[in-house]
Amino acid sequence: MHDGPAHATTDIEGYVPFPADRVRAYREAGDWRDLTFHAVVDRVAEATPSRRALVGPERELSYGDLARNSRRLAGAFRDELGLRADDTVTLQLPNCVEFVEAFLACSRLGVVPAFVLPRHREQELGHVVSLTESKAVVTAGDRYDLGFDYVGLVDSVVDDHAHLDACVAVAGDGSDAPTGWHDLTALRDHDEEVDGDDVNPCNPGLFMLSGGTSGLPKAIPRTHNDYVYLWEHIARAMGVEADWTLVAGLPIPHSFAFGYVLGAGLWAGATVAVEPALKPDPLVALVDRVDGDVTTLIPKQLIDFLDAGADATLSTLRVVCSGGQKVPPDLVRRVADQWDAGFCNVFGMGEGAQVITRPDDPVEVQATTVGRPLGPGDEIRIVDEGREVPRGELGELVVRGPGVFTGYFRNEAANESSFDDDGWFYTGDVFSQRPDGTYEVWGRLDDTINRAGETIYAPAIEDVLVEHPKIAKAAVVGVPDEALGERVGAAVELRRGTASLTLDEVTAFLDERGLAVFRRPERLAVVASLPETDVGKIDRGAVEREFGAGESV
Incomplete structure (x- = not known):
């Protein structure tokens, strides 16, 4: 254990250290174990x-x-x-x-x-x-x-x-x-x-x-203490044992696989299996070859795994983690039915905030929520214009704690807009808390569509769209409109073997599902593949730009 004074951290220009009082508090509470990687x-x-x-x-x-x-x-x-x-x-x-x-x-x-x-x-x-x-x-x-x-x-x-x-x-x-x-x-x-x-x-x-x-x-400085805190509690939440094998389905330099595969595995003394080619066939083969117990996949990869051929058993999987964007509930239910595996529905970010379902939670909790905060020291609030909202109402998630960073590196403007004077980090994510204490994530603040004064959260519509028998993936965005401000646009990838899809079909399906009229897409683009960011998330900005250029996504 490191015995130096709590404030004796390095002085790197542009690095924002943890305040000395919080360092002491985290050590005294046992949240920080003073272990290096x-x-x-x-x-x-x-x-x-x-x-x-x-x-x-x-x-x-x-x-x-x-x-x-x-x-x-x-x-x-x-x-x-x-x-x-x-x-x-x-x-x-x-x-x-x-x-x-x-x-x-x-x-x-x-x-x-x-x-x-x-x-x-x-x-x-x-x-x-x-x-x-x-x-x-x-x-x-x-x-x-x-x-x-x-x-x-x-x-x-x-x-x-x-x-x-x-x-x-x-x-x-x-x-x-x-x-x-x-x-x-x-x-x-x-x-x-x-x-x-x-x-x-x-x-x-x-x-x-x-x-x-x-x-x-942006560069996110993470200390040994704050990340090891995450490693410990991720491993504990997933129930990782020393004789398990964890398979990285995402780039390890990305926070998801770094925490939920490499970190959790090393903390538990388990085995970590890696494959440089992050394609469905070699990854599925790796899970079967090493008898993988845990894997981390973003939703589009999860679809590939669920649709893998008969040669892929994936029978040893105990825990499947998915996140990076809102996980459609139907995918979680398919994991339970097909593999009988526990599901960690993960809200996580490189900055440190982690809210997840546990593998032994009821399937509907795993499918429709992101569960509970990861560790005992985590502090969470849901706010709207600076005030905490009552349970059940929507607001912005703000976080602080032993596993959350303290400032972007050499980026004063981002820190000024992201932190308040008490060190709370404003995530830009829209959350609500259910009566049972679990949390729902609705999307980013900038995923909001304002149609004639009505606030619409795009990911909630996407969850329903991907339950359509013809739709594999969907991205819902706001399309500028002179009369209404924005209209709802949907870009979709079709399931294998599906040749076409019309807006009328989508409208009829959403009508059967009881979706309010103002939330239904008014423009539809059927695409071969949705654009993605560097970490495999759907690139909403690109979808919005292409709709603006004439629906050719």
Whole structure:
């Protein structure tokens, strides 16, 4: 346990630390256990070093292997790359064993990794490297067939950043690192090890990137303490046991898989299985190959899994987690019927707020709510224009607690608009609380459609649309209208084997379901595929722009 004073956190320009009084309170309550990320792994490695930690397409590691490899890699990062505490490294790696090794090596040095998603390109990578003043970039070489030249991507931005001193690639067996680059495999054979016992768990341990449908991502500093708090309570909420295997169906650098697969797995001393190609066939095959107990999927992936062929049994799944956008209730019911698995309907964000259903909740609670706050220290309010609303009414979710961040990195404008003077974070999400204490999420504040003075929440309409036998996915947006302000527009993907769908069919279906007339779509676009953001969410902004250009989504 770290014995330093509660306020003795690092002083990085642009980082907003937790206030000293809250640090003390979280420690005294036991919410913060003063464990670094690597200390979580070391606890398991010391007790059961042979227990399997990671399974990849080419490599498997025990907890003892993982601890040792990350110590050696930390030594190489220090001695060969010149990295020191509070330096930043940009990590752009797929789901692979090497990502975890590099992440833990940074943790041992007190180096702060910034997670860049594999789908990010030159604009996002350059922005993150510049914003965080990264000293090094670690990216994919030729070990995995990813269909993209990540070394070339880094080469395209490296000359623009004088502070970027080193580039590291994951080279394949028998391959050499590119000229002027370091090979991660060779670095892992470094003679000197770093334990990392002196790293302060109150300091930033990583930069997560904000999701979003427009603009460049914001950097979210997360301390070891606040994220380990999430790891512990995610594992506890899902009931993860040491003999379970958790399968990452989403990019591990994204907060969903990072918390609900990697973090929960490491906390419980379980096995984490990773696959670089996040496509339905290899992911389904991975779950069956490793007898997966848990997987995390966004709704569109969940549809693919449920529709997998007869060769995919998926019979070992105990818990399925989905979120990232509102999960249609029908998908949750299908999971219960088809796999008899518990469902964690997750409202979560990189900033830290987590509200989830538990696997043993009634199916209808899992299908129609996002359950309850994750941990005992979480503070939640639902407000409208600054006042808390009565239970049952809709308002904006505001949060604070031991697992919620304290400010965006070097972004005063965003912090000014997102936080109040008492440290409450305004999420921009519309929530309500049911009489039984569970919460419903209605969408983002900017998902609201104002039709002739009536407030309409788009995700609630989407939930009903995807129950139509012809509709696989739906995005509902506001379409500008001179007379009414906005009309309701719906863009839909059709289910396999469906050739067409008319607005009249949709209207008749919604009429049968009792949907109010003013909430029914007045414009319909049938599309081959809905546009998506970098993390696989439906890109509502793109749908709105295409409707404005004439319904050609």
